[in-house]
Amino acid sequence: MKTDLLKGDQGSLNLDPEFCKELYRKMRLIRRFEERVIELVNANDIAGVTHEYIGEEAIAVGVCSMLLPHDVITSTHRGHGHILAKGGDPKRMMAELFGRETGYNRGKGGSMHIADLSLGIYGANGMVAGGVPIAAGAAWAARLGGTGRVAVAFFGDGAANQGVLHETMNLAGIWRLPILFVCENNQYAVSTPVGYATSGDSIASRAAAYGFPGAAVDGMDVEAIMAATGCALDRARRGDGPSLLECQAYRYQGHFTAERALGLKYRAAEEIESWRQRDPIVGWATKLEERGLLGTSERSEVDEAVEAALNEAVEYARSSAFPSPEEALDHMYAVGYPSLPARGFEWNDR
Numbered sequence: 001m002k003t004d005l006l007k008g009d010q011g012s013l014n015l016d017p018e019f020c021k022e023l024y025r026k027m028r029l030i031r032r033f034e035e036r037v038i039e040l041v042n043a044n045d046i047a048g049v050t051h052e053y054i055g056e057e058a059i060a061v062g063v064c065s066m067l068l069p070h071d072v073i074t075s076t077h078r079g080h081g082h083i084l085a086k087g088g089d090p091k092r093m094m095a096e097l098f099g100r101e102t103g104y105n106r107g108k109g110g111s112m113h114i115a116d117l118s119l120g121i122y123g124a125n126g127m128v129a130g131g132v133p134i135a136a137g138a139a140w141a142a143r144l145g146g147t148g149r150v151a152v153a154f155f156g157d158g159a160a161n162q163g164v165l166h167e168t169m170n171l172a173g174i175w176r177l178p179i180l181f182v183c184e185n186n187q188y189a190v191s192t193p194v195g196y197a198t199s200g201d202s203i204a205s206r207a208a209a210y211g212f213p214g215a216a217v218d219g220m221d222v223e224a225i226m227a228a229t230g231c232a233l234d235r236a237r238r239g240d241g242p243s244l245l246e247c248q249a250y251r252y253q254g255h256f257t258a259e260r261a262l263g264l265k266y267r268a269a270e271e272i273e274s275w276r277q278r279d280p281i282v283g284w285a286t287k288l289e290e291r292g293l294l295g296t297s298e299r300s301e302v303d304e305a306v307e308a309a310l311n312e313a314v315e316y317a318r319s320s321a322f323p324s325p326e327e328a329l330d331h332m333y334a335v336g337y338p339s340l341p342a343r344g345f346e347w348n349d350r
């Protein structure tokens, strides 16, 4: 299997100023959304903990910028970035984190269950690698229905060692599903370094075993991610089947919001600093300015608009009601789908 199949041509990316501005806005929105969430968790406005995506923004935005609105993604426990990148509403997300009835799950699901089927977001997922087979199901449905849709499964380096990922890659390979597996290798699964837990040369090289191309790409470089994603999506839409993209990146914060309080010491300060020097947003914004694609005053306008949108989201969440206790058990189970087909039941009856 040739490994350069996903290299892509960055020169052929459509980087017009409006498009670049929108991508910058999305990356900035994710960064600031997560920073606000940390403040709100620490202030006990948001109960529990969340897993922040700070440092990995280029992956969600780079991949989702190449998708069409009807394409599908599945996300992870670290899902806010994917959801915002695919067009999720920050107000409904924030309301969900606040546990309010205006949230995506009426305030009963929280960070790890946010979904918006109308936007092709088939859910964040609290189970490591849990979203991957769901994406394969969507890809299979797309293929059977001839819809031309493509599915993307985001997952982490820890998830790369889960059995279900390998079962799904095998099926996707034999059925030539229109799916892109995106591994967000942020170097750690909680506190376990990727090298300690992962056998073989690289995660990307595992694709070869399943008969489709895999490539590693700089996960701090949004344009490299877009170029590689473009190749993978072309393959999928042509009917050539799956691809695996390993995006090498870093999370700047702890595994979850409470980590700082636990005082875990599994990363050296120098390591964190060296990745901070390659900040995906700052680095790209500087490049855009040099190329005359996004000036400093325009950038400030975008930053201000992002702050205004987030203030609005927090205000919306705060002023929304909690779900009523009488409805605590509503919407917990799907209705109308018997757990086992009853005698004489026809699936067509639905």
Ligand SMILES: Cc1ncc(C[n+]2csc(CCOP(=O)(O)OP(=O)(O)O)c2C)c(N)n1
Binding pocket: 077, 078, 126, 127, 128, 155, 156, 157, 158, 159, 160, 184, 186, 188, 189, 190, 255
């Ligand atoms: C099946 C399963 N096993 C264990 C966990 C506990 N857990 C939550 S996140 C996580 C680490 C995941 O690491 P990775 O896939 O690299 O994602 P990252 O947190 O780095 O984004 C673990 C072990 C879980 N949620 N689900």
Ligand SMILES: [Mg+2]
Binding pocket: 156, 157, 158, 184, 185, 186, 187, 188, 189, 190
């Ligand atoms: Mg990880």
